[in-house]
Amino acid sequence: MHLAKRILVTGGAGFLGSHLCAKLIEQGNEVICVDNLFTGTKRNIYPLLEKIDFEFMRHDITFPLYLEVDEIYNLACPASPIHYQNDPVQTTKVNVHGAINMLGLAKRVKAKIFQASTSEVYGDPEVHPQPESYRGNVNPIGPRSCYDEGKRCAETLFFDYLRQHRLPIKIARIFNTYGPNMHPYDGRVVSNFILQALQNKPLTVYGDGTQSRSFCYVDDLIDGFLRLMQSSDDFTGPVNLGNPVEFTMLELAEQVKELTNTKSDIQFEPLPEDDPKQRQPDITLAKNKLNWEPTVPLRHGLEKTIAYFADLLKAEIIKPS
Ligand code: NAD
Ligand code: UDP
Ligand code: UDP
Numbered sequence: 300m301h302l303a304k305r306i307l308v309t310g311g312a313g314f315l316g317s318h319l320c321a322k323l324i325e326q327g328n329e330v331i332c333v334d335n336l337f338t339g340t341k342r343n344i345y346p347l348l349e350k351i352d353f354e355f356m357r358h359d360i361t362f363p364l365y366l367e368v369d370e371i372y373n374l375a376c377p378a379s380p381i382h383y384q385n386d387p388v389q390t391t392k393v394n395v396h397g398a399i400n401m402l403g404l405a406k407r408v409k410a411k412i413f414q415a416s417t418s419e420v421y422g423d424p425e426v427h428p429q430p431e432s433y434r435g436n437v438n439p440i441g442p443r444s445c446y447d448e449g450k451r452c453a454e455t456l457f458f459d460y461l462r463q464h465r466l467p468i469k470i471a472r473i474f475n476t477y478g479p480n481m482h483p484y485d486g487r488v489v490s491n492f493i494l495q496a497l498q499n500k501p502l503t504v505y506g507d508g509t510q511s512r513s514f515c516y517v518d519d520l521i522d523g524f525l526r527l528m529q530s531s532d533d534f535t536g537p538v539n540l541g542n543p544v545e546f547t548m549l550e551l552a553e554q555v556k557e558l559t560n561t562k563s564d565i566q567f568e569p570l571p572e573d574d575p576k577q578r579q580p581d582i583t584l585a586k587n588k589l590n591w592e593p594t595v596p597l598r599h600g601l602e603k604t605i606a607y608f609a610d611l612l613k614a615e616i617i618k619p620s
Contacts, residue, residue, distance in 0.1 A: 305331070315517065315521070337377060360393065361397050361400070376394055405466055413469040476541070510575070513544055514600070515593050539584065542593040
């Protein structure tokens, strides 16, 4: 039997958070979604607002928060470089002060707490693919450091609350994920290509397009979150969650072209500095401990994401931000 819980989701109006809230409600839980709407939007949680078990609260988690909950999923943090570099000091604050507040809350009410960490904790990795034991190669003083080091410090805090206060913690290191409710102007390759194709504008491939990435569809990722939260207390992670199937950016562009029936051509643009040639998760640990692996093929996930962006364009609610 499934026992209903009261669950706090920070960053719940964002891309991943909105899917997580929907899933938790579907399972019969009570959900409190806390978000300051920096990159998230009420549109993402619109279908949930009428549910009796769903509550939205506009709040910035860098400030203390007093609630009574059984579980916490801590997702609040802008995820794309253009957003997290917009106010880098705030990015470190949300990762560090925000984590301290949520850990303090978890400690007071004895709640289990989940942290949305990232593959960026590996920095510019020297090993491929990266197992969780790899300690990373992060620049502490660059423009990406507010995010990478902020997330690393959050992991440190989680483990110190575990050691010092015996807090039950769960840490997921998330790799590139895509799907409906992605921010249309996050500058990432999937949203760029789809929006360009739907508007018959050229698809901007950076470099020669032979660099590869692996993309996880959001439903697979959320399934991984739930399995991690339900895993035995002695399994804390960090655990990689992502899709190991690699595609080159040219292959991605061709798939998007085909699925949208676009008239767009491909336009080659310079490769950004330090653009990794390859990024791929090693998900051996997630397979062994959580019996988890992604099941949604890229083509299927792209179809759903294209339909989402097409609706946004039709409703004329997409404006650059
Ligand atoms: P997102 O930007 O869509 O969601 C983040 C949410 O946090 C937004 O709704 C935003 O308004 C909210 N937020 C930001 N600062 C806040 C604050 N101070 N107080 C309260 N709310 C705040 O991004 P996402 O892709 O859904 O990412 C969710 C989490 O997953 C982030 O922690 C991110 O670092 C992590 N992650 C995501 C990916 C990915 O591929 N999407 C990869 C690695 C890690
Ligand atoms: N905190 C919070 N909600 C709570 C409990 C704590 O926001 O329900 C904040 C509190 O403001 C504090 C932080 O979490 O700054 C860390 O709390 P903790 O009890 O771990 O540390 P202390 O208060 O002893 O510094
Ligand atoms: N990219 C591209 N065209 C775009 C946006 C990105 O070719 O319009 C490339 C980018 O150079 C990188 C890959 O796509 O090689 C993935 O970029 P993204 O920013 O989405 O993710 P990350 O580099 O963080 O994996």
